[in-house]
Amino acid sequence: MFLEINDLSVKIENKNILKNLNLNINKGEVHAIMGPNGSGKSTLANVLAGKEDYEILNGKINFKDNDLFDLNIEERAQEGMFLAFQYPVEIPGVNITPFLHSAINSKKKRMNEDEIDNLSFAKLLKSKASDLGINIDMLKRSVNTGFSGGEKKRYEILQMSILNPDLAILDETDSGLDIDALKIVTDGVNKLKTKDNSFLIITHYQKLLDYIKPDFVHVMVNGSIVKSGGSEIAAEIEKDGFQKFQ
Amino acid sequence: MNIQDNYQKNKKNIFFSKNKDVQNHREKLINIFKNDRFDKKNNESLKNVNLKNFLDFKYKYLVPEETSVINNNNDNTYSIVSVNGQCSNFKDDKIEITKIVEEDYNDFSKNNTIANNDHFVNLNSLFLNCGFKIIIKKNNNIKIKISNIITDDDLTIFQKNNFICEEGSSLNLIEEYENKNNSTLNILNVIKLEKNSQLNHFLIQDNSPNHNLIITSHSSCKKDSTYIQKVYNFSEGYVRNFHFSELIEINSEADLQGIFFLKDNNISNNKTFVKHLAEDCKSNQVYKGILNDRSTATYFSNTHVDQVAQKTEGYQLSKGILLSENASYFSKPELKIYADDVKCSHGSTIGPIDENAIFYLRSRGMSKIAATKILISSFINEELSSIDNDQMSEIIQKKIVRYLSKVK
Ligand SMILES: Nc1ncnc2c1ncn2[C@@H]1O[C@H](COP(=O)(O)OP(=O)(O)OP(=O)(O)O)[C@@H](O)[C@H]1O
Ligand SMILES: [Mg+2]
Numbered sequence: 001m002f003l004e005i006n007d008l009s010v011k012i013e014n015k016n017i018l019k020n021l022n023l024n025i026n027k028g029e030v031h032a033i034m035g036p037n038g039s040g041k042s043t044l045a046n047v048l049a050g051k052e053d054y055e056i057l058n059g060k061i062n063f064k065d066n067d068l069f070d071l072n073i074e075e076r077a078q079e080g081m082f083l084a085f086q087y088p089v090e091i092p093g094v095n096i097t098p099f100l101h102s103a104i105n106s107k108k109k110r111m112n113e114d115e116i117d118n119l120s121f122a123k124l125l126k127s128k129a130s131d132l133g134i135n136i137d138m139l140k141r142s143v144n145t146g147f148s149g150g151e152k153k154r155y156e157i158l159q160m161s162i163l164n165p166d167l168a169i170l171d172e173t174d175s176g177l178d179i180d181a182l183k184i185v186t187d188g189v190n191k192l193k194t195k196d197n198s199f200l201i202i203t204h205y206q207k208l209l210d211y212i213k214p215d216f217v218h219v220m221v222n223g224s225i226v227k228s229g230g231s232e233i234a235a236e237i238e239k240d241g242f243q244k245f246q
Numbered sequence: 247m248n249i250q251d252n253y254q255k256n257k258k259n260i261f262f263s264k265n266k267d268v269q270n271h272r273e274k275l276i277n278i279f280k281n282d283r284f285d286k287k288n289n290e291s292l293k294n295v296n297l298k299n300f301l302d303f304k305y306k307y308l309v310p311e312e313t314s315v316i317n318n319n320n321d322n323t324y325s326i327v328s329v330n331g332q333c334s335n336f337k338d339d340k341i342e343i344t345k346i347v348e349e350d351y352n353d354f355s356k357n358n359t360i361a362n363n364d365h366f367v368n369l370n371s372l373f374l375n376c377g378f379k380i381i382i383k384k385n386n387n388i389k390i391k392i393s394n395i396i397t398d399d400d401l402t403i404f405q406k407n408n409f410i411c412e413e414g415s416s417l418n419l420i421e422e423y424e425n426k427n428n429s430t431l432n433i434l435n436v437i438k439l440e441k442n443s444q445l446n447h448f449l450i451q452d453n454s455p456n457h458n459l460i461i462t463s464h465s466s467c468k469k470d471s472t473y474i475q476k477v478y479n480f481s482e483g484y485v486r487n488f489h490f491s492e493l494i495e496i497n498s499e500a501d502l503q504g505i506f507f508l509k510d511n512n513i514s515n516n517k518t519f520v521k522h523l524a525e526d527c528k529s530n531q532v533y534k535g536i537l538n539d540r541s542t543a544t545y546f547s548n549t550h551v552d553q554v555a556q557k558t559e560g561y562q563l564s565k566g567i568l569l570s571e572n573a574s575y576f577s578k579p580e581l582k583i584y585a586d587d588v589k590c591s592h593g594s595t596i597g598p599i600d601e602n603a604i605f606y607l608r609s610r611g612m613s614k615i616a617a618t619k620i621l622i623s624s625f626i627n628e629e630l631s632s633i634d635n636d637q638m639s640e641i642i643q644k645k646i647v648r649y650l651s652k653v654k
């Protein structure tokens with residue numbers, strides 16, 4: 001199993017958010033999670049990425065034969081996990097080039113691969129940016145600083161395509177994107193998709209799932225997965241909302 | 247020993263002690279010391295200061311054996327090594343260097359911008375034992391680098407320097423304070439900018455733990471002149487940076503900036519004060535600090551706008567990153583405005599490093615320590631990228647790397 005979440009319960013500030021959650025993702029699969037606001041989708045994404053504010057009450061997570069809780073934030077990333085944030089953080093004064101370059105090299109180091117030199121990295125960044133319709137001038141700006149909502153989302157996908165993760169978690173990457181941008185971004189995701197990597201896509205809209213075909217759709221309500229199935233579930237939700245799952 | 251006895255005992259080695267006006271002034275200073283209750287609450291010069299060490303000190307001064315060197319490289323660049331606060335006389339058609347004289351002392355003693363209970367400035371006047379005066383002649387464009395060297399342990403140097411930029415001149419001044427011995431340097435820079443002159447003043451401070459540096463400056467700007475001061479404090483010993491600026495004629499400008507890097511139990515006290523006394527003047531006061539371990543800093547900034555100083559633009563900012571729960575940074579901006587047509591603002595943000603930013607960077611695979619370092623560098627990125635002197639930029643970068651290498 002590639003990612004295996006067993007009976008996960010998570011609390012923050014005396015509030016139970018995730019409750020006995022189970023989810024299995026195999027290599028090469030695309031999973032979608034849909035659920036009402038506040039149901040715990042971003043919490044799950046953050047716990048997977050290693051954010052430290054949460055209290056894990058019970059449960060186990062296995063990722064590529066590791067106990068995920070044995071890995072710190074950067075080790076998870078170096079092992080191939082990537083989170084495209086729902087709300088990317090603005091970091092004034094930090095340029096994407098040196099930061100992403102150092103990030104990719106720490107991954108290579110962990111995998112015992114050769115590091116990428118400055119020049120090759122700059123080339124890689126440029127070509128990926130142009131694939132995603134990102135202006136070269138934007139690469140000179142500080143990370144997310146002053147970016148529009150849609151620009152931030154594209155920037156997340158740019159980072160994803162550079163780091164080429166084994167498991168990508170996209171937290172509402174579609175919200176804030178106009179229709180053309182959605183097309184470009186989902187093209188980017190589909191290009192990256194192989195039989196060896198997996199995606200966990202959090203979204204509110206069926207639209208995204210028209211572009212990125214999920215193998216499984218899960219409904220998350222109140223901190224648990226209450227129903228799993230194929231894309232027909234997305235259509236159901238689009239039509240009737242979450243009422244009947246609650 | 248009290249201040250008065252200390253002075254009497256060492257008088258013969260102290261500058262100008264035979265001059266009547268100087269004597270009168272010093273009597274006043276001694277009275278201030280006698281009558282002061284040293285109330286730390288109401289005296290910025292006493293914050294975080296171990297009074298006993300500073301008031302009850304053992305006076306010691308040595309006249310340097312070797313006279314200081316001046317290199318004129320024929321390209322308007324001068325390199326000065328000031329030893330125990332002394333510098334040999336020099337004169338060419340662009341600059342002139344002499345010892346300071348009684349008139350310089352008396353002229354400064356009339357200033358009313360520095361509070362009369364600033365005891366470090368008062369000690370400086372009382373125990374004055376060295377100092378020099380540099381005049382940049384009209385319309386010249388000059389670069390000067392001064393290395394301030396102290397030869398022996400336990401020296402107490404009380405130094406007054408005067409810098410005069412004559413009309414239309416431009417001076418790029420780099421001062422290095424890098425002392426490794428157990429001594430105290432109390433230095434006062436009196437800076438005068440005549441019409442249409444410009445001074446870019448850089449102070450690099452990197453002393454070892456047992457060296458105390460107390461540096462005060464008083465600059466005054468005439469019509470169309472600009473004074474820019476940038477302080478980089480990497481010292482492991484105590485440093486006090488108190489800098490005062492008066493904009494006395496129209497369209498002049500003062501920019502007082504500082505960055506300090508503290509660790510261990512180090513203390514840094516900072517103050518900037520700009521007095522707007524004429525129309526159409528601009529000022530900027532920005533200090534940024536990075537504090538680790540149990541270090542402590544204070545920063546007082548102050549913009550004073552006189553009633554004639556219409557169309558003033560004054561800006562104050564204080565920023566700090568606390569890398570440890572035990573570090574503390576106290577900052578207090580003040581504005582006193584007596585004119586109605588002014589644009590003034592102040593801001594202050596001090597806190598731990600942004601955890602969300604750390605999480606974001608780590609989630610891309612960067613280690614916690616690398617993420618912390620990149621965020622610290624970005625915090626001062628603006629100040630560093632504005633250094634237009636390659637050599638200096640390199641020196642400062644090296645010192646930052648050294649500081650960051652100790653951050654865990
Ligand atoms: N730091 C926190 N302190 C207290 N409550 C929190 C904290 N973070 C999240 N929560 C709560 O946890 C619940 C789940 O939040 P989460 O962000 O995971 O929801 P979500 O499913 O992603 O919602 P949305 O669709 O609106 O993005 C919410 O009720 C939220 O208020
Ligand atoms: Mg969310």
